[in-house]
Amino acid sequence: MTLSVDIEHRAGEFLLQAEFAAPGGVTALFGRSGSGKTTLVNLIAGLLRPKRARIVLDGEILVDTSQGIELPAHRRRIGYVFQDARLFPHLSVRGNLLYGRRFRPATRHGVSVDDIVALLGLGDLLQRQPQTLSGGEQQRVAIGRALLASPRLLLLDEPLASLDAPRRAEILPYIERLRDQLQLSMIYVSHSVAEVARLSNHLIVLEKGRIIADGATAPVLARSDLAIEADDAGAVLRATVVEHDAAFALTRLRAAGGYLYVPLCTLAPGSRAHLHVRARDVMLATRALNDVSAQNILDGTVSAMRERGAHAVEVRVTCGDDTILASITRRAADRLGLTEGMRVYAIIKSVAIDSAGLGPEATNRQGVQES
């Protein structure tokens, strides 16, 4: 899948100007609310009409205003999972799931209903009415409904935003299954760094209707000049699951800079994982510590420092192939005498690691070309 987008759209005072190419896999659209993320996906889906645009999906021109081409939404075959599930209230779960099937082209077989029901764990819900489902169940049905219309591309507009943390944790593995088992390309809108880090291989950051960063997820997330909220800024580490410690409800991972303990997860030992670590959850020490409660100590080198606000410094620490960000006070940096090239120990509290930020690395990246 390749999607190329070049859009200029005005809504009142707001001007959206965006040009990018999504390489396949999961492309995250990240930005604060009001940055134009939803407008952008609505334009791609055909729910909004752009002032000027050219959108090409796998060589097919969906929109080219200069040629007067504008395919209506129902002929684009782009699936859309909305923030609010938008299930049809007069149809059962089964009716909702099957809705798109009658419209899909005969040449496209797509996935079977049974497969989707199994994949999303919908077996017990089929006869229910949407009103009786929990938020997480509704969102799973909405995802299934979109998939069964055999889309070429799936847009997800903050599908987890209206759910609480446990529900979010319940849905994320399903989205990973779409990515890994169905090899479905997705545009995933989010303002959660943890979700973006966990799911996407490509990241586009929007601010005030403009793209301010576009590239592979890990390097973009590690850029400190972006508008990524200070609270959430952080780095993505790649690690291998070593073992589970059920007694302490922890999982041990091996990352480039050392071992990490994180809250118990369901990934199999030996599998690769993505881990998002927020900069504010990382402490730095210039000597190895033994008598400290934190169990995650990564050995690295300071590769860059930059001031962030009046009192904070963001320190970039290179541990093998990975980069970790630490946000510390300017005073602390001063007292430690931190300089670039210095050897440091990055200390991460296990309990600070959000389970939403931990997930398997995409197992298969066929057709994904990183720019």
Add this chain to the structure above:
Amino acid sequence: MFGLSPDEIAAVRLSLRVAFWASVASLPLALAVSLWLARSRARGKALISALVHLPLVLPPVVTGYLLLLLFGNNGVVGRWLADSLGIVLAFRWTGAALASAVMGFPLMVRAMRLSIEAVDTRLEQAASTLGAAPLWVFVTITLPLILPGILAGSALMFAKAMGEFGATITFVSNIPGLTQTLPSAIYTFTQVPGGDAAALRLTAISVAVSMGALLISEVLAQRVARRLRST
């Protein structure tokens, strides 16, 4: 039947027939007008809306007289209908149905329009992203969601048509067996000595039928509210 005279039975049957056809025949037009009023962003919406609601506030005799001027045998539309289609409305039961339909139209449109405005258009957007063309979206999403509103509007129209008097008697007169509807018959019985018993019998029927239709309309309106709230 309930000790009714042949004339009284004829009046009840005529009113039921008039009310039925007034409801059925105006349904497509009312749905089209409601959709347009609920969804269109065109200018002149207020004007059309006012025109639709006019019969609600005009004296019924004025509406009836206007109908007579337009659809009477010498009226512009009436003559054309008679010459080209062979349809005569004046002093026929069909004219009573037309008068009832015009008088009930605002009620029908109002009920339908409210149910259409209550439909979440984002559901229709969702359907279009699943591949449904606009007509399909209307048939499979919009129509089922507003169906209770359509039925409620029709029930209201039916009740209104059962009771329509002023415009009907002005337009089609009060000919027993031909254009004498239930209200016209009640009126006639109140004007003649000894007609009280018959007037009371017909009044009871009128109240029962109208009450039943209103109850149905109310139940359906509640159902539409419940269905749309639960999304």
